[in-house]
Amino acid sequence: MTDIRVLNDEAQFRAHATVFRRAMHWGPPTDEQWQVVLPSYEPGRALAAFEGDEMIGTTQSYASSLVVPGGAVVPHSAISRVGVRADYTRRGVLTALMREQLSTLPDPVATLRASEGRIYGRFGYGMAGRWRTVVIDAKRAVIPGDLTGRVRMLDQDTADKLLPELHEAVGLTKPGQIGRWAGWWARARDRKSDAENSVTVVHSGPGGDDGFLTYKVSENREFVHKLSIEDFVWANDDAWRDLWIYVTRLDLIDKVEIELALDEPVSWLFEDPRVVNTTEVFDEIWLRLVDVPRMLQARTYGTADPVVIEVRDKLLPANDGRYRVSPDGVERVEAEADITIPVALLGAVYFGDTTFSQLAATKWIEGTRLADADALFAVPQKPFCGTFF
Ligand SMILES: CC(C)(COP(=O)(O)OP(=O)(O)OC[C@H]1O[C@@H](n2cnc3c(N)ncnc32)[C@H](O)[C@@H]1OP(=O)(O)O)[C@@H](O)C(=O)NCCC(=O)NCCS
Structure with missing residues (x-):
């Protein structure tokens, strides 16, 4: 037993x-x-x-x-x-x-990274956000113009102290980002000490330190040098652009590899957008709405006529019910449902990475008023976490 x-x-x-x-x-x-x-x-x-x-x-x-x-x-x-x-x-x-x-x-909500795609749907987790792996041809990569701020390299002890503070100061602003706990930083430090050549650089602009990235370089038998970015945090566009200039202008580097949000406009940095190649798209955020009413109320909605969504949750039946979603918010109702959806798939549409119409077209859900539901849940920015755990 x-x-x-x-x-x-x-x-x-x-x-x-x-x-x-x-x-x-x-x-x-x-x-x-x-x-x-x-x-x-x-x-x-x-x-x-x-x-x-x-x-x-x-x-x-x-x-x-x-x-x-x-x-x-x-x-x-x-x-x-x-x-x-x-x-x-x-x-x-x-x-x-x-x-x-x-x-x-x-x-009220949980997320995880899945080792395999078929494990967690049955427990109410939905694939809510994906990343893409991008490889940049550094030898051909030209970002016009100069740095607007300063990029400086940190020694390990300084990085250990400064990075959690800087991450906290930059704050959580983009959907999908998560707060990092003390143990997360301990693991990150451990991974860095495994890679002796791990480097951290910090960017400072007019207001002080406002971004950092951590990378390491590997080289193969053909002497091809690949720089892998492991952590990239920035508070503003200038910090973002300057740190990209830094990594693509380093001596000896042939390729730069990173996992990014699907819609991060990295190609637009370069004179020739073809230096940026997406080599893989992979699921990142698996989302479980633990308290459905609270989580539906927590987000904002686009402009469309209200839609009644019936949620089914076998493991947490308190979530079962119908929710009227409108641009002004969400309320529990008894009205007839336009769309019926299992909680895992509500997790999948929650961040707007996929839509009700796509789930209906692929026969995962049934319903009417799909276009209104899509418009309500539409987002200006694709979700991306960027913190591996
Ligand atoms: C994944 C893992 C935790 C599943 O544990 P488990 O005790 O075998 O799971 P359960 O017996 O409770 O399985 C529940 C259901 O999920 C299915 N399932 C479990 N793991 C699965 C997998 N890897 N692929 C497909 N289906 C899986 C089972 O077939 C079962 O289906 P059923 O209810 O229709 O019979 C276990 O196989 C494991 O430890 N794998 C290696 C480590 C790992 O991948 N961990 C996850 C890290 S994110």
């Missing part, structure tokens, strides 16, 4: 990390790795499945925040370390963990 327990002490956390890492086919954390991982555990936020005294499955959430369309920032649980021991898979262990986690999450 599988039972689910909330973990609260360090020994349990370490067993949790080991079970998760084993599920991912990695070894247990070394003592050194454990010191880095430990700050990302908070009492009450790690769950484990047990068979007798043996831990066989894991999940965890981090306390974070999330920007929704319109710019409001809501409390958010970032879900991670989901794994089931290989000798216990396909027996409902993840299902038991997800049920317990969803019914006890303190926040």
Whole structure:
């Protein structure tokens, strides 16, 4: 009989990390790795499945925040370390963990990154945002003009101290962005120390520091140098443009690679837009609306006639119901529904990355008034998180 327990002490956390890492086919954390991982555990936020005294499955959430369309920032649980021991898979262990986690999450919304695309829809997560991998031919890349500010390189200790402060100061402004927790920065530092050549540069403009990026360079046998940007945060267009100038003008670099929002206008920076190539589009944000009425009220809506949407949620039936969505807001109603949608797919349309019409055309939902629903949920900017966890 599988039972689910909330973990609260360090020994349990370490067993949790080991079970998760084993599920991912990695070894247990070394003592050194454990010191880095430990700050990302908070009492009450790690769950484990047990068979007798043996831990066989894991999940965890981090306390974070999330920007929704319109710019409001809501409390958010970032879900991670989901794994089931290989000798216990396909027996409902993840299902038991997800049920317990969803019914006890303190926040109205959760997001995760999925190892595989077929796992999380059944638990009410929808694919809500995607990124694209972009490779830039640095040898041919010309951004006209000069830097407007100054870019300076940081030593590791200074970067460790400054980056969390600068990230906080830049703030959360774009839909899909999330707040970073203390343990996130510890992991980022760990990844950087694995890559000895990881570099952080900070941009400063007239108002002081206003952006940073972290990158590392690898070279293959043909001496082709690829610069991979791992973190890129900016407060304004000048910081964004100057940091792009910096990475594309570095000596020896042949290619620059980065994961970006689908609609980030990077091609427009260059004299020749063909130096920018999208090599892959991949799902980034899987979104679970835990408190549907609260999350529907949290975002803003476009201009269209109101639409009544009926939401179905097998795991959290308090969300079941009909919601009248209009440019002025959302209310629960008894009126007949125009569209019926499972909660996972409401998650998929929430950020506007996909539309009701697309889901109807592909036979995932049925309904009328699809064009009005599309217009209500339309967004000026594609969602992008940019914080991997
Ligand atoms: C993914 C994982 C957590 C699933 O755990 P599990 O205990 O086997 O899942 P369950 O038995 O509760 O499965 C529930 C349902 O999801 C399906 N499912 C589970 N994992 C799936 C997968 N990887 N692909 C497709 N379907 C999957 C099951 O077939 C089952 O379907 P059913 O209800 O129609 O029978 C586990 O296989 C695992 O640890 N994988 C390796 C690590 C990993 O990928 N973790 C996720 C990180 S984001």
